Amino acid sequence: MTRRSATLAVAGALIVALVAVASLFHLPYVVYSPGPVEDTLGEWNGQEVIRIDGAETYPTDGVLDLTTVGVTSADADLDLLTALRAWLDPDRAVVPRELVYPEGTTAEQSRQQNAAMLANSQQNAEVAALRKLGYDIPQTVVVDAVVEDAPADGVLEPGDVVVSVDGTAIATPEDVVAAVTAHEPGETVTFVVERDGEQLTEDIQTIAAEDDGRALVGFSPTLGFDLPVDIEIGIDERIGGPSAGMIFAVAIYDTLTPGALLDGTHVAGTGEISPDGAVGAIGGIQQKIAAANHDGAELFLAPASNCDEAVGGNNGDMHVVPIETLDDAVSTIEAFVAGDTDDLPTCPAT
Known part of the structure; x- marks a missing residue:
């Protein structure tokens, strides 16, 4: 084997090795x-x-x-x-x-x-x-999902229309979040919801969120529309x-x-x-x-x-x-x- 051939062989082997090593690095x-x-x-x-x-x-x-x-x-x-x-x-x-x-x-x-x-x-x-x-498409705020084993579980249901929180009318999902987080964990929030044509009043005790300690009851609100x-x-x-x-x-x-x-x-x-x-x-x-x-x-x-x-x-x-x-x-x-x-x-x- 000539010196040139040996150099090329070594270079090729190094490239193969580098490629193999590079494929092991996860970014x-x-x-x-x-x-x-x-x-x-x-x-x-x-x-x-x-x-x-x-x-x-x-x-x-x-x-x-x-x-x-x-x-x-x-x-x-x-x-x-x-x-x-x-x-x-x-x-x-x-x-x-x-x-x-x-x-x-x-x-x-x-x-x-x-x-x-x-x-x-x-x-x-x-x-x-x-x-x-x-x-004319009016909008409501509805319960999108309820967190399992959260305070709202078994009290609120997906599809419930949120009429008011603590006596204040609700227009957006952000209104619900603001009303609940205005409380300290352990305090009670009063919800009025509409379900199957009837209005229900539910008192739910808040708990502290794991990430930031804010009060929550454990459901996600979203906009709802009757098209x-x-x-x-x-x-x-x-x-x-x-x-x-x-x-x-x-x-x-x-x-x-x-x-x-x-x-x-x-x-x-x-x-x-x-x-x-x-x-x-x-x-x-x-x-x-x-x-x-x-x-x-x-x-x-x-x-x-x-x-x-x-x-x-x-x-x-x-x-x-x-x-x-x-x-x-x-x-x-x-x-x-x-x-x-x-x-x-x-x-x-x-």
């Missing part, structure tokens, strides 16, 4: 990758994604994609080699694990949390779309989180209005939505832009509060337009379809 990070997209005006498992009963619907024409982000699972470790490959890929990002998964979060807990946030986003989208269409139209949204069960809310709302609005809003255009987007139609920030904006671009979208609707983060997103020739409300989303699509793009704002993306 406290996760990788964001462009995830799959889904056409909310199309079908999933042989059924329309948006199914509506109780109101007249109209044909749509075009593709309206919700976008997703692939994230390292909560029960998977990120090795050095995978992290390095992600750092070198402009469509992926490496972020600290604690920003995505609080310490101790299991994969099942993460799945349940994402499923709950998805369900909430779908409800918000339904309310926002119907309100834009002129429906005059029955809307079902069926998508891939692997999709979770709140970020598809805005796109759901646009899809519902398009389905319930005469004429095809997209008129054959391919639109994608992301954004959390509130019941009043405000669009909020989400995570992984660059990866979602890349996913939409790879799928051939012509227009991407991005939350205005994410616009700065869109810098560096792989948008190609796709227009990335910031929006703040559902009204903005609809008017942006209308302008884009009509070819009136000169006055549309854009997010800086290279």
Whole structure:
């Protein structure tokens, strides 16, 4: 063996050893990758994604994609080699694990949390779309879930409408939290709730929260709505989180209005939505832009509060337009379809 051959052999062996060692190092990070997209005006498992009963619907024409982000699972470790490959890929990002998964979060807990946030986003989208269409949708505060063995367990039930706390009328879930935490642990809180058409008065003694010692009774409140139209949204069960809310709302609005809003255009987007139609920030904006671009979208609707983060997103020739409300989303699509793009704002993306 020549000296050159021996040197190359040693170098090769060292590289193999370094790769093997690197694969053993687990880093406290996760990788964001462009995830799959889904056409909310199309079908999933042989059924329309948006199914509506109780109101007249109209044909749509075009593709309206919700976008997703692939994230390292909560029960998977990120090795050095995978992290390095992600750092070198402009469509992926490496972020600290604690920003995505609080310490101790299991994969099942993460799945349940994402499923709950998805369900909430779908409800918000339904309310926002119907309100834009002129429906009067009053809201209540309801018991979402009761913690097992907590003081509220066996007293309150999921679905109970919270009318008042300590004699004060309740309008938002935050009102409930404020009223309960105004007490010291051990004190009693008086709830008036409506269940099956009857009002009940319940006195519940508070206990101290383990993390910060605040008073609690052990249930989570959420907004509730009595919708005059029955809307079902069926998508891939692997999709979770709140970020598809805005796109759901646009899809519902398009389905319930005469004429095809997209008129054959391919639109994608992301954004959390509130019941009043405000669009909020989400995570992984660059990866979602890349996913939409790879799928051939012509227009991407991005939350205005994410616009700065869109810098560096792989948008190609796709227009990335910031929006703040559902009204903005609809008017942006209308302008884009009509070819009136000169006055549309854009997010800086290279």
